[in-house]
Amino acid sequence: MRLSRYFLPVLKETPAEAQIASHRLMLRAGMIKQAAAGIYSWLPMGFKVLRKLENIVHEEQVRAGHIPMLMPTLQPADLWKESGRYDAYGPEMLRIRDRHDRDMLYGPTNEEMITDIFRAHVGSYKDLPLTLYHIQWKFRDEIRPRFGVMRGREFLMKDGYNFDVDHEHAMHAYNRHMVSYLRTYERMGLKAIPMRADSGPIGGDDTHEFLVLAETGESEVFYDSAITDLSLGNRDIDYDDWDQVALICNEWTKPYARTDETHDAGLFEKVPEDRRRTSRGIEVGQIFYFGTKYSEPMGATVNTKDGEKVPVHMGSHGIGVSRLVGAIIEANHDEAGIIWPEGVTPYHVGIVNLKQGDGEADRACEDLYAALTRAGFEPLYDDREERAGAKFATMDLIGLPWRITVGPRGLKAGVVELTSRRTGESEELAPDLVVDRLRGIYAGHL
Amino acid sequence: MRLSRYFLPVLKETPAEAQIASHRLMLRAGMIKQAAAGIYSWLPMGFKVLRKLENIVHEEQVRAGHIPMLMPTLQPADLWKESGRYDAYGPEMLRIRDRHDRDMLYGPTNEEMITDIFRAHVGSYKDLPLTLYHIQWKFRDEIRPRFGVMRGREFLMKDGYNFDVDHEHAMHAYNRHMVSYLRTYERMGLKAIPMRADSGPIGGDDTHEFLVLAETGESEVFYDSAITDLSLGNRDIDYDDWDQVALICNEWTKPYARTDETHDAGLFEKVPEDRRRTSRGIEVGQIFYFGTKYSEPMGATVNTKDGEKVPVHMGSHGIGVSRLVGAIIEANHDEAGIIWPEGVTPYHVGIVNLKQGDGEADRACEDLYAALTRAGFEPLYDDREERAGAKFATMDLIGLPWRITVGPRGLKAGVVELTSRRTGESEELAPDLVVDRLRGIYAGHL
Incomplete structure (x- = not known):
């Protein structure tokens, strides 16, 4: 969505x-x-x-x-x-x-x-x-x-x-x-x-x-x-x-x-x-x-x-x-x-685009969205033209257990960020590793 | 079921x-x-x-x-x-x-x-x-x-x-x-x-x-x-x-x-x-x-x-x-x-065991039931000790579009019978061809 x-x-x-x-x-x-x-x-x-x-x-x-x-x-x-x-x-x-x-x-x-x-x-x-x-x-x-x-x-x-x-x-x-x-x-x-x-x-x-x-x-x-x-x-x-x-x-x-x-x-x-x-x-x-x-x-x-x-x-x-x-x-x-448990979360993962309108960031988000959907996940993509801070606050409020942050700086280094809502901990990984990482996290819940 | x-x-x-x-x-x-x-x-x-x-x-x-x-x-x-x-x-x-x-x-x-x-x-x-x-x-x-x-x-x-x-x-x-x-x-x-x-x-x-x-x-x-x-x-x-x-x-x-x-x-x-x-x-x-x-x-x-x-x-x-x-x-x-259309039928196929208690007929029915379930179908198996006529009447009344009839005589010849509720037409086929046949029938409905 x-x-x-x-x-x-x-x-x-x-x-x-x-x-x-x-x-x-x-x-x-x-x-x-x-x-x-x-x-x-x-x-x-x-x-x-x-x-x-x-x-x-x-x-x-x-x-x-x-x-x-x-x-x-x-x-x-x-x-x-x-x-x-x-x-x-x-x-x-x-x-x-x-x-x-x-x-x-x-x-x-x-x-x-x-x-x-x-x-x-x-x-x-x-x-x-x-x-x-x-x-x-x-x-x-x-x-x-x-x-x-x-x-x-x-x-x-x-x-x-x-x-x-x-x-x-x-x-x-x-x-x-x-x-x-x-x-x-x-x-x-x-x-x-x-x-x-x-x-x-x-x-x-x-x-x-x-x-x-x-x-x-x-x-x-x-x-x-x-x-x-x-x-x-x-x-x-x-x-x-x-x-x-x-x-x-x-x-x-x-x-x-x-x-x-x-x-x-x-x-x-x-x-x-x-x-x-x-x-x-x-x-x-x-x-x-x-x-x-x-x-x-x-x-x-x-x-x-x-x-x-x-x-x-x-x-x-x-x-x-x-x-x-x-x-x-x-x-x-x-x-x-909220912090939804994986078994009941309304969407499995949120995608935050830090720079809506930036060609590369938009494309990376769209690719992730498509790949996750194909793999059976339901992602929620924040594609609004909003400040990053407002997007983060919304994601924290609605409580999806995982968030992917996509921005031009990270993409230049070949990575996006995956953050746990529960622990707040983040890891950087290549965009094409995200689906596999989430498959592991959601094993038994998809 | x-x-x-x-x-x-x-x-x-x-x-x-x-x-x-x-x-x-x-x-x-x-x-x-x-x-x-x-x-x-x-x-x-x-x-x-x-x-x-x-x-x-x-x-x-x-x-x-x-x-x-x-x-x-x-x-x-x-x-x-x-x-x-x-x-x-x-x-x-x-x-x-x-x-x-x-x-x-x-x-x-x-x-x-x-x-x-x-x-x-x-x-x-x-x-x-x-x-x-x-x-x-x-x-x-x-x-x-x-x-x-x-x-x-x-x-x-x-x-x-x-x-x-x-x-x-x-x-x-x-x-x-x-x-x-x-x-x-x-x-x-x-x-x-x-x-x-x-x-x-x-x-x-x-x-x-x-x-x-x-x-x-x-x-x-x-x-x-x-x-x-x-x-x-x-x-x-x-x-x-x-x-x-x-x-x-x-x-x-x-x-x-x-x-x-x-x-x-x-x-x-x-x-x-x-x-x-x-x-x-x-x-x-x-x-x-x-x-x-x-x-x-x-x-x-x-x-x-x-x-x-x-x-x-x-x-x-x-x-x-x-x-x-x-x-x-x-x-x-x-x-x-009733004659349910394939898209809305409560169960995809009925299994009628003509001789409940007959070892071979029971086994053939159980095998079919298991194979169909594994393939994503929902079969309804009439495993009651009832006359064949009563079982057929129930199946016709509840209207599942397809019925598989399993009996000792057919099994001896290596076949079961697949019957269309709508046309009444039957065909004999080997039990292990049933799943594929139904996959074809239900294409787009599973």
Whole structure:
């Protein structure tokens, strides 16, 4: 993309309403614009990141054997009356009446609707196990929306639902979700720690939240630092292998890690003192096992091998996709702006032309742009007639992890400069070595 | 995908509520399930097709230089009061009040919101031309929703908005949209004919609708059969080349083609009699030029080269993405089921194992499945223990364009059978020739 043809409305001033870094930086970097309290338009660069996260979530869910579908944003109230949650949910549910005076609502979650789909179509244990998920906009009418996309009202969520014949199978689905979530966050460059959680309004017996460490997190967290050393790396995971999946979950849930809601000071003291950490965290996902809580009242049953009719065991599992954009920025920024991890950056590399209009510099930039594009990269070329300082400031603000600086002086010496946004370190190299250098950097991310 | 692990709830009976083929077939093939009147869940196979269409639309819009973003589903009423449409829109607008008693609405379209974004960020002719678009769920509270996804209430639409400095530039944007739409429909295997249209409630000076010929279409259409012979094929289109783009538009708008709303019997009679056609059509898109209709009341202006402040010239351009799923089926089905065009089929090829459990047949199917997957195809393998007849009926119903039949008798002769869903014709070939044969068939679609 050439900046001269893009729509990247960066702001010079810091908007007064923004209290936390990610909100400030998303506004300043031209990623979002508020449409109403807690409701945002995603401007082109914001949308690009959001879409990347959505694709990563899809890929990892499909890899785990979960099946994508899509439920609508609006739901009939009747379903929620059946489960008993219509009255229980409170004012965060956006209630709507259509032109025929039918009660509707903007879905805050989809347990009822997916259970309705299941009971209409599935009747035998032979159709299990089954995990369906979707990525769809939800609405929660927060009384005080704030922190930008971190606590918005209209938000994009992945929610998945497993249907299993018994508790044992459902616990494998639970474990499968935990592992697929760990992979998802790792690809996004995040350390997200699973922490035993309270069940909250959805109800549940087993539940973990995934928290990203960040000063601005809404929860206080207590953990054994050993957990932050864990990594899935390139492990080959067979999601049908109950033991392998359970072992990974065990690895991640053995070190102490809890939020203030479930913190147990006595247990925490058993962690060696030099590994005890207290910090704050942002919740970016949650997994629940809730058994037959919805299948019983809603009549979602299957016939077992023995011809017995039993309610299915279910769980629901969510990833806050739009919120993740904010969480990634909270965990990856400095004074000058955002620092995107390689796995989620909207563009892989920025090209700064120090002397737009100079024949040689222009040509070198065009050549690099073409070569990078051919190699499968998405470069962002700042081809505007601007001072070098302004171009650098924009690149630092929008946070592409790598920048190539091209100027007449360097070209005379046969080099361009490659700079890491994270470390600030630069190296000079011949223009025709840039593609290979970036291929190495982005291995596994293209 | 293995059918034993998929969620494809096909129905044996034809649902009584479905009046047209696409609605019937989408229900029977397990693509959708009604959640409320005019509101549907997209079950896995339906979602897969929807997502394919969405991706094609994205690719062709980006190719035309249009920039993707995403606006929210809910909008503040204030914006619509500014343009004067809040009261004018009528009961099809779903009006919502939030917990703070603020008037909101579920967006039926986005002229106001995009104009608000534009005026907040753009002030100079230097930032033009600019075309922004998004693909987002919309809501129109139809009094009598019917025909499944063809006239639903919650529907997925691509809507794009061009901002130009004057009428001449805006007309190039109009033409660019026409050509990008022609390419989009062609990739989907559709003949969509641009027809001069009435402007309707959005208002506009120049406007064309795109209609797919189908008996169940809501509009009567009159056209010169010469237009159905036109094809873009592999033409190399430079969307910055005003003349090339205008010439293509000229080619497609010269033959007579109008809906009953703008039909001119006198003009129609000048078409040679043997080329005069009357039929019915389904609207799958529309392009509008409406000048300064929104930019003037909402103050969306730019400074020109001469320092003059002028309201921008705009147009809006829509493709009914969810409706297209229905339209494609209306134009591509027979008594037995759907017949997907190669460009949009949810799976490229079905594999039918005539004797599940037979060692050799199972192995041949697994080998084919693996080879096809490695080659970049998505096969759907019917690995259930079902009669051959039931497997064929399912394949015919869901409409994958190609089917491979694998059975012990054929394998003994060293062959499997490849069958075209469209023609019903079969050919026998050695299993290891299947991948190459399908590569030829799907050239340009993978």
